[in-house]
Amino acid sequence: MARFFALGFLLLPLAEIAMFIVVGRAIGLLPTLALVILAAIAGMLLLRRQGLDVVSRLRSNVNAGTIPGRTMFDTMMIGLAGLLLVVPGFLSDIAALILLLPPVRASIFSALAGRVRVVETTTTYRSHGDPSGSQDHNPKYIDLNDNDRDKDRS
Numbered sequence: 001m002a003r004f005f006a007l008g009f010l011l012l013p014l015a016e017i018a019m020f021i022v023v024g025r026a027i028g029l030l031p032t033l034a035l036v037i038l039a040a041i042a043g044m045l046l047l048r049r050q051g052l053d054v055v056s057r058l059r060s061n062v063n064a065g066t067i068p069g070r071t072m073f074d075t076m077m078i079g080l081a082g083l084l085l086v087v088p089g090f091l092s093d094i095a096a097l098i099l100l101l102p103p104v105r106a107s108i109f110s111a112l113a114g115r116v117r118v119v120e121t122t123t124t125y126r127s128h129g130d131p132s133g134s135q136d137h138n139p140k141y142i143d144l145n146d147n148d149r150d151k152d153r154s
Contacts, residue, residue: 077108
């Protein structure tokens with residue numbers, strides 16, 4: 001599996017460069033650069049809006065008492081789409097636009113949801129007493145600083 005990721009990291013920039021050349025030849029240099037810049041601006045705006053929306057959606061889920069699993073997944077996918085839009089390249093922009101489609105996100109969620117097991121945990125502070133059963137609440141040592149010692153001498 002690691003080989004596929006390494007191969008993907010090597011091939012993706014080459015494919016993006018090839019797409020720049022193909023699109024540049026088809027529509028020209030300036031329109032190609034304008035598309036890349038517009039996609040980056042759209043990605044930044046999407047990330048900003050999504051960051052603000054996720055807080056309100058999480059609050060409403062928590063207030064309703066539901067686990068915000070689907071909301072968190074949609075938020076992550078839209079955030080990933082925003083990041084892909086910021087990255088220059090047409091293949092990453094196509095992948096981002098596909099991730100922005102709700103039916104695509106729903107199918108990815110349903111495919112991954114069967115593989116995830118949710119475990120609820122709570123954290124509390126528990127005082128563990130002496131294993132022998134005797135609990136001595138009186139301190140055995142009293143630490144005095146120099147000022148306290150001088151007061152006792154007078």
